[in-house]
Protein backbone atom coordinates (compact mmCIF):
# COMPACT_ATOMS: atom_id res chain seq x y z
CA UNK A 1 0.00 0.00 0.00
CA UNK A 2 1.43 3.37 -0.99
CA UNK A 3 2.46 5.90 1.63
CA UNK A 4 -0.23 8.32 0.49
CA UNK A 5 -2.90 5.65 0.69
CA UNK A 6 -1.75 4.74 4.19
CA UNK A 7 -1.81 8.39 5.16
CA UNK A 8 -5.40 8.93 4.04
CA UNK A 9 -6.63 5.67 5.57
CA UNK A 10 -4.93 6.76 8.81
CA UNK A 11 -6.48 10.20 8.58
CA UNK A 12 -9.93 8.68 7.96
CA UNK A 13 -9.79 7.18 11.45
CA UNK A 14 -8.56 10.33 13.16
CA UNK A 15 -11.31 11.27 15.60
CA UNK A 16 -9.91 14.73 16.31
CA UNK A 17 -9.98 15.66 12.64
CA UNK A 18 -13.41 14.07 12.33
CA UNK A 19 -14.96 16.19 15.06
CA UNK A 20 -13.27 19.35 13.74
CA UNK A 21 -14.64 18.60 10.25
CA UNK A 22 -18.17 18.19 11.66
CA UNK A 23 -17.99 21.68 13.13
CA UNK A 24 -16.66 23.48 10.09
CA UNK A 25 -18.89 22.12 7.33
CA UNK A 26 -17.89 20.78 3.93
CA UNK A 27 -14.25 21.70 3.25
CA UNK A 28 -11.14 20.32 1.53
CA UNK A 29 -13.13 19.88 -1.69
CA UNK A 30 -15.52 17.38 -0.09
CA UNK A 31 -18.49 19.22 -1.62
CA UNK A 32 -17.59 17.64 -4.97
CA UNK A 33 -18.30 14.16 -3.62
CA UNK A 34 -20.76 14.81 -0.76
CA UNK A 35 -24.26 16.02 -1.71
CA UNK A 36 -24.60 18.62 1.05
CA UNK A 37 -24.84 18.60 4.80
CA UNK A 38 -28.63 18.32 5.08
CA UNK A 39 -31.48 16.30 3.57
CA UNK A 40 -32.88 19.24 1.57
CA UNK A 41 -29.60 19.62 -0.31
CA UNK A 42 -29.40 15.86 -0.88
CA UNK A 43 -32.99 15.70 -2.22
CA UNK A 44 -32.18 18.40 -4.76
CA UNK A 45 -29.24 16.36 -6.10
CA UNK A 46 -31.29 13.14 -6.10
CA UNK A 47 -34.14 14.74 -8.06
CA UNK A 48 -31.64 15.92 -10.63
CA UNK A 49 -30.10 12.43 -10.94
CA UNK A 50 -33.57 10.82 -11.12
CA UNK A 51 -34.50 13.19 -13.96
CA UNK A 52 -31.52 11.75 -15.89
CA UNK A 53 -32.77 8.19 -15.39
CA UNK A 54 -30.38 7.46 -12.52
CA UNK A 55 -31.62 5.96 -9.27
CA UNK A 56 -29.88 6.66 -5.96
CA UNK A 57 -28.84 4.99 -2.76
CA UNK A 58 -28.71 7.51 0.08
CA UNK A 59 -26.11 7.41 2.82
CA UNK A 60 -26.71 9.67 5.79
CA UNK A 61 -23.02 9.82 6.68
CA UNK A 62 -21.90 8.74 10.11
CA UNK A 63 -19.17 6.77 11.86
CA UNK A 64 -17.16 6.82 15.10
CA UNK A 65 -20.42 6.41 17.03
CA UNK A 66 -19.74 5.25 20.56
CA UNK A 67 -22.60 6.93 22.45
CA UNK A 68 -26.17 5.62 22.48
CA UNK A 69 -27.65 9.09 21.95
CA UNK A 70 -25.60 9.55 18.77
CA UNK A 71 -26.77 6.21 17.38
CA UNK A 72 -30.38 7.09 18.22
CA UNK A 73 -29.96 10.44 16.51
CA UNK A 74 -28.59 8.67 13.41
CA UNK A 75 -31.58 6.32 13.46
CA UNK A 76 -34.03 9.26 13.60
CA UNK A 77 -32.24 10.94 10.68
CA UNK A 78 -32.44 7.77 8.58
CA UNK A 79 -36.16 7.43 9.40
CA UNK A 80 -36.58 11.01 8.15
CA UNK A 81 -34.75 10.14 4.92
CA UNK A 82 -37.10 7.18 4.39
CA UNK A 83 -40.08 9.51 4.87
CA UNK A 84 -38.52 11.98 2.42
CA UNK A 85 -38.02 9.25 -0.22
CA UNK A 86 -41.68 8.35 0.13
CA UNK A 87 -43.18 11.85 0.13
CA UNK A 88 -40.95 13.13 -2.69
CA UNK A 89 -41.51 9.90 -4.67
CA UNK A 90 -37.77 9.57 -5.19
CA UNK A 91 -36.27 6.66 -7.08
CA UNK A 92 -33.98 5.88 -4.17
CA UNK A 93 -33.14 3.48 -1.36
CA UNK A 94 -30.98 3.59 1.78
CA UNK A 95 -27.39 2.61 2.50
CA UNK A 96 -26.32 2.58 6.14
CA UNK A 97 -23.41 1.50 8.30
CA UNK A 98 -23.99 -0.71 11.38
CA UNK A 99 -21.36 1.20 13.38
CA UNK A 100 -23.40 4.37 12.85
CA UNK A 101 -26.37 2.66 14.53
CA UNK A 102 -24.49 1.42 17.55
CA UNK A 103 -22.79 -1.85 16.53
CA UNK A 104 -19.70 -0.85 18.53
CA UNK A 105 -21.86 -0.20 21.59
CA UNK A 106 -24.06 -3.28 21.73
CA UNK A 107 -25.30 -5.79 19.12
CA UNK A 108 -28.93 -5.94 20.38
CA UNK A 109 -29.14 -2.16 20.59
CA UNK A 110 -27.91 -1.86 17.00
CA UNK A 111 -30.31 -4.58 15.86
CA UNK A 112 -33.31 -2.85 17.42
CA UNK A 113 -32.35 0.43 15.69
CA UNK A 114 -32.07 -1.42 12.40
CA UNK A 115 -35.36 -3.24 12.94
CA UNK A 116 -37.15 0.09 13.28
CA UNK A 117 -35.54 1.38 10.08
CA UNK A 118 -36.10 -1.76 8.01
CA UNK A 119 -39.70 -2.05 9.21
CA UNK A 120 -40.55 1.53 8.19
CA UNK A 121 -38.82 1.08 4.83
CA UNK A 122 -40.69 -2.22 4.31
CA UNK A 123 -44.03 -0.40 4.58
CA UNK A 124 -42.97 1.95 1.76
CA UNK A 125 -41.31 -0.80 -0.29
CA UNK A 126 -37.88 0.78 0.11
CA UNK A 127 -34.74 -1.35 0.07
CA UNK A 128 -32.11 -1.08 2.84
CA UNK A 129 -28.50 -1.90 2.11
CA UNK A 130 -26.19 -2.71 5.00
CA UNK A 131 -22.83 -1.28 3.92
CA UNK A 132 -19.82 -3.32 4.93
CA UNK A 133 -17.08 -1.81 7.04
CA UNK A 134 -13.79 -3.31 8.22
CA UNK A 135 -13.02 -6.94 9.04
CA UNK A 136 -13.77 -6.58 12.76
CA UNK A 137 -17.36 -5.66 11.89
CA UNK A 138 -17.83 -8.18 9.06
CA UNK A 139 -19.34 -11.14 10.91
CA UNK A 140 -21.48 -9.01 13.26
CA UNK A 141 -22.89 -7.25 10.17
CA UNK A 142 -23.80 -10.58 8.55
CA UNK A 143 -25.36 -11.59 11.89
CA UNK A 144 -27.49 -8.43 11.77
CA UNK A 145 -28.58 -9.33 8.25
CA UNK A 146 -29.50 -12.87 9.36
CA UNK A 147 -31.64 -11.50 12.19
CA UNK A 148 -33.37 -8.90 10.02
CA UNK A 149 -34.09 -11.44 7.27
CA UNK A 150 -36.24 -13.45 9.66
CA UNK A 151 -38.93 -10.76 9.29
CA UNK A 152 -38.08 -8.68 6.22
CA UNK A 153 -37.02 -9.21 2.63
CA UNK A 154 -36.15 -5.58 1.81
CA UNK A 155 -32.61 -5.87 3.10
CA UNK A 156 -29.28 -6.83 1.56
CA UNK A 157 -25.59 -6.16 1.95
CA UNK A 158 -22.15 -5.83 0.40
CA UNK A 159 -19.53 -8.40 -0.54
CA UNK A 160 -15.94 -7.09 -0.48
CA UNK A 161 -13.74 -8.86 -3.01
CA UNK A 162 -10.50 -8.38 -1.07
CA UNK A 163 -11.58 -10.83 1.66
CA UNK A 164 -10.60 -14.49 1.18
CA UNK A 165 -13.90 -15.53 2.77
CA UNK A 166 -16.05 -13.60 0.26
CA UNK A 167 -16.50 -16.59 -2.04
CA UNK A 168 -18.05 -18.52 0.83
CA UNK A 169 -20.23 -15.55 1.79
CA UNK A 170 -21.53 -14.91 -1.70
CA UNK A 171 -22.65 -18.51 -1.93
CA UNK A 172 -24.33 -18.30 1.46
CA UNK A 173 -26.11 -15.04 0.59
CA UNK A 174 -26.91 -15.77 -3.06
CA UNK A 175 -30.64 -15.27 -2.47
CA UNK A 176 -30.06 -11.68 -1.41
CA UNK A 177 -29.72 -8.49 -3.36
CA UNK A 178 -25.97 -7.86 -3.08
CA UNK A 179 -23.62 -5.04 -3.90
CA UNK A 180 -20.19 -6.29 -4.90
CA UNK A 181 -17.16 -4.03 -4.37
CA UNK A 182 -13.38 -4.35 -4.23
CA UNK A 183 -13.19 -3.21 -0.56
CA UNK A 184 -12.22 0.16 0.90
CA UNK A 185 -10.47 -0.49 4.23
CA UNK A 186 -6.91 -1.41 5.09
CA UNK A 187 -6.95 -5.11 5.95
CA UNK A 188 -4.09 -7.45 6.96
CA UNK A 189 -2.89 -10.24 4.67
CA UNK A 190 -4.21 -12.85 7.12
CA UNK A 191 -7.74 -12.01 5.95
CA UNK A 192 -7.50 -10.13 2.64
CA UNK A 193 -5.75 -10.07 -0.73
CA UNK A 194 -3.26 -7.21 -0.89
CA UNK A 195 -2.40 -7.29 -4.56
CA UNK A 196 -4.63 -5.28 -6.93
CA UNK A 197 -4.50 -8.09 -9.52
CA UNK A 198 -5.75 -10.69 -7.02
CA UNK A 199 -8.51 -8.36 -5.84
CA UNK A 200 -9.63 -7.63 -9.41
CA UNK A 201 -9.63 -11.36 -10.29
CA UNK A 202 -11.73 -12.20 -7.25
CA UNK A 203 -14.02 -9.21 -7.91
CA UNK A 204 -14.83 -10.50 -11.42
CA UNK A 205 -15.29 -14.05 -10.12
CA UNK A 206 -17.80 -12.89 -7.47
CA UNK A 207 -19.71 -10.66 -9.88
CA UNK A 208 -20.03 -13.48 -12.43
CA UNK A 209 -21.14 -15.93 -9.72
CA UNK A 210 -23.89 -13.66 -8.45
CA UNK A 211 -25.03 -12.65 -11.94
CA UNK A 212 -25.48 -16.32 -12.82
CA UNK A 213 -26.77 -17.67 -9.49
CA UNK A 214 -27.90 -14.79 -7.37
CA UNK A 215 -30.86 -12.50 -6.87
CA UNK A 216 -30.04 -8.92 -7.91
CA UNK A 217 -26.43 -7.74 -8.41
CA UNK A 218 -25.16 -4.21 -7.89
CA UNK A 219 -21.76 -3.89 -9.50
CA UNK A 220 -20.17 -0.99 -7.63
CA UNK A 221 -17.00 0.25 -9.29
CA UNK A 222 -15.48 3.15 -11.21
CA UNK A 223 -13.22 0.73 -13.07
CA UNK A 224 -14.11 0.87 -16.78
CA UNK A 225 -12.25 -2.42 -17.44
CA UNK A 226 -14.51 -4.27 -15.01
CA UNK A 227 -17.60 -2.49 -16.38
CA UNK A 228 -16.69 -3.45 -19.95
CA UNK A 229 -16.08 -7.03 -18.87
CA UNK A 230 -19.52 -7.15 -17.19
CA UNK A 231 -21.25 -5.71 -20.27
CA UNK A 232 -19.71 -8.46 -22.39
CA UNK A 233 -20.50 -11.16 -19.81
CA UNK A 234 -24.20 -10.27 -19.48
CA UNK A 235 -24.53 -10.12 -23.27
CA UNK A 236 -22.92 -13.54 -23.69
CA UNK A 237 -25.06 -15.13 -20.97
CA UNK A 238 -28.32 -13.36 -21.87
CA UNK A 239 -28.65 -11.86 -18.41
CA UNK A 240 -31.53 -9.36 -18.54
CA UNK A 241 -30.97 -5.72 -17.51
CA UNK A 242 -33.41 -6.01 -14.61
CA UNK A 243 -31.12 -8.54 -12.86
CA UNK A 244 -28.31 -6.08 -12.22
CA UNK A 245 -27.24 -2.47 -12.03
CA UNK A 246 -24.01 -0.49 -12.05
CA UNK A 247 -23.28 1.75 -9.08
CA UNK A 248 -20.79 4.58 -8.62
CA UNK A 249 -20.22 7.19 -5.97
CA UNK A 250 -21.67 10.68 -6.24
CA UNK A 251 -19.35 13.08 -8.04
CA UNK A 252 -17.14 10.39 -9.62
CA UNK A 253 -16.96 9.75 -13.39
CA UNK A 254 -20.21 11.64 -13.97
CA UNK A 255 -19.93 11.27 -17.75
CA UNK A 256 -19.61 7.51 -17.49
CA UNK A 257 -22.55 7.35 -15.06
CA UNK A 258 -24.75 9.18 -17.54
CA UNK A 259 -23.45 7.20 -20.50
CA UNK A 260 -24.31 3.86 -18.84
CA UNK A 261 -27.81 5.10 -17.99
CA UNK A 262 -28.28 6.29 -21.57
CA UNK A 263 -27.11 2.92 -22.90
CA UNK A 264 -30.13 1.44 -21.08
CA UNK A 265 -28.39 -0.12 -18.07
CA UNK A 266 -29.89 0.36 -14.63
CA UNK A 267 -27.63 2.85 -12.91
CA UNK A 268 -27.58 3.83 -9.25
CA UNK A 269 -25.53 6.65 -7.72
CA UNK A 270 -24.43 6.37 -4.10
CA UNK A 271 -25.35 9.75 -2.60
CA UNK A 272 -23.68 10.55 0.72
CA UNK A 273 -24.75 13.60 2.68
CA UNK A 274 -24.46 14.99 6.20
CA UNK A 275 -22.07 16.73 8.52
CA UNK A 276 -20.10 13.54 9.25
CA UNK A 277 -18.34 13.59 5.86
CA UNK A 278 -14.71 13.45 6.94
CA UNK A 279 -13.95 9.69 7.19
CA UNK A 280 -15.82 9.00 3.96
CA UNK A 281 -13.91 11.70 2.11
CA UNK A 282 -10.51 10.53 3.39
CA UNK A 283 -11.24 6.95 2.24
CA UNK A 284 -12.05 8.28 -1.24
CA UNK A 285 -8.71 10.09 -1.30
CA UNK A 286 -6.99 6.91 -0.15
CA UNK A 287 -8.51 4.89 -3.00
CA UNK A 288 -7.39 7.23 -5.68
CA UNK A 289 -4.87 9.86 -4.62
CA UNK A 290 -5.45 11.61 -7.97
CA UNK A 291 -8.65 12.77 -6.31
CA UNK A 292 -6.38 15.13 -4.44
CA UNK A 293 -6.99 17.36 -7.48
CA UNK A 294 -10.39 17.89 -5.96
CA UNK A 295 -8.64 19.39 -2.97
CA UNK A 296 -6.08 21.51 -4.74
CA UNK A 297 -8.65 22.99 -7.17
CA UNK A 298 -10.61 24.22 -4.18
CA UNK A 299 -7.47 25.76 -2.76
CA UNK A 300 -6.81 27.76 -5.89
CA UNK A 301 -10.44 28.75 -6.36
CA UNK A 302 -11.32 29.73 -2.86
CA UNK A 303 -7.94 30.37 -1.25
CA UNK A 304 -8.94 28.24 1.70
CA UNK A 305 -6.49 26.80 4.12
CA UNK A 306 -7.12 23.26 2.99
CA UNK A 307 -3.55 22.18 2.40
CA UNK A 308 -2.68 23.42 5.84
CA UNK A 309 -5.61 21.37 7.12
CA UNK A 310 -4.31 18.18 5.55
CA UNK A 311 -0.76 18.85 6.70
CA UNK A 312 -2.01 19.48 10.23
CA UNK A 313 -3.96 16.22 10.08
CA UNK A 314 -0.94 14.31 8.88
CA UNK A 315 1.15 15.90 11.61
CA UNK A 316 -1.42 15.08 14.27
CA UNK A 317 -1.76 11.53 13.04
CA UNK A 318 1.99 11.05 13.07
CA UNK A 319 2.15 12.32 16.64
CA UNK A 320 -0.72 10.12 17.76
CA UNK A 321 0.61 6.96 16.17
CA UNK A 322 4.09 7.65 17.55
CA UNK A 323 2.54 7.96 20.99
CA UNK A 324 0.66 4.67 20.49
CA UNK A 325 3.80 2.90 19.31
CA UNK A 326 5.69 4.04 22.36
Ligand SMILES: Cc1cc2nc3c(=O)[nH]c(=O)nc-3n(C[C@H](O)[C@H](O)[C@H](O)COP(=O)(O)OP(=O)(O)OC[C@H]3O[C@@H](n4cnc5c(N)ncnc54)[C@H](O)[C@@H]3O)c2cc1C
Nearest residue numbers: 131132158181182183184220221222223247248249270287
Ligand atom coordinates in the same frame (compact mmCIF):
# COMPACT_ATOMS: atom_id res chain seq x y z
C1 LIG B 1 -21.47 2.61 -4.94
C2 LIG B 1 -20.31 2.13 -4.13
C3 LIG B 1 -20.53 1.61 -2.86
C4 LIG B 1 -19.46 1.13 -2.10
N1 LIG B 1 -19.69 0.55 -0.87
C5 LIG B 1 -18.66 0.00 -0.18
C6 LIG B 1 -18.87 -0.71 1.04
O1 LIG B 1 -19.99 -0.88 1.53
N2 LIG B 1 -17.77 -1.22 1.68
C7 LIG B 1 -16.49 -1.10 1.17
O2 LIG B 1 -15.54 -1.61 1.76
N3 LIG B 1 -16.28 -0.41 0.02
C8 LIG B 1 -17.31 0.15 -0.66
N4 LIG B 1 -17.07 0.84 -1.82
C9 LIG B 1 -15.66 1.19 -2.20
C10 LIG B 1 -15.00 0.09 -2.99
O3 LIG B 1 -14.74 -1.01 -2.16
C11 LIG B 1 -13.67 0.57 -3.61
O4 LIG B 1 -12.80 0.93 -2.58
C12 LIG B 1 -13.82 1.76 -4.54
O5 LIG B 1 -14.95 1.66 -5.35
C13 LIG B 1 -12.56 1.88 -5.44
O6 LIG B 1 -12.45 0.79 -6.31
P1 LIG B 1 -12.98 0.82 -7.82
O7 LIG B 1 -13.55 -0.52 -8.09
O8 LIG B 1 -13.94 1.95 -8.01
O9 LIG B 1 -11.74 1.06 -8.76
P2 LIG B 1 -10.18 1.34 -8.45
O10 LIG B 1 -9.51 0.04 -8.15
O11 LIG B 1 -10.06 2.47 -7.47
O12 LIG B 1 -9.72 1.88 -9.85
C14 LIG B 1 -9.49 1.01 -10.95
C15 LIG B 1 -9.26 1.84 -12.19
O13 LIG B 1 -10.47 2.51 -12.57
C16 LIG B 1 -10.19 3.80 -13.07
N5 LIG B 1 -10.80 4.81 -12.17
C17 LIG B 1 -11.15 4.64 -10.89
N6 LIG B 1 -11.69 5.75 -10.38
C18 LIG B 1 -11.65 6.66 -11.36
C19 LIG B 1 -12.05 8.02 -11.44
N7 LIG B 1 -12.59 8.66 -10.39
N8 LIG B 1 -11.87 8.66 -12.61
C20 LIG B 1 -11.31 8.03 -13.68
N9 LIG B 1 -10.91 6.74 -13.65
C21 LIG B 1 -11.08 6.06 -12.51
C22 LIG B 1 -8.66 3.94 -13.11
O14 LIG B 1 -8.20 3.51 -14.37
C23 LIG B 1 -8.24 2.97 -12.01
O15 LIG B 1 -6.93 2.50 -12.18
C24 LIG B 1 -18.14 1.26 -2.60
C25 LIG B 1 -17.93 1.78 -3.88
C26 LIG B 1 -18.98 2.20 -4.65
C27 LIG B 1 -18.71 2.72 -6.03
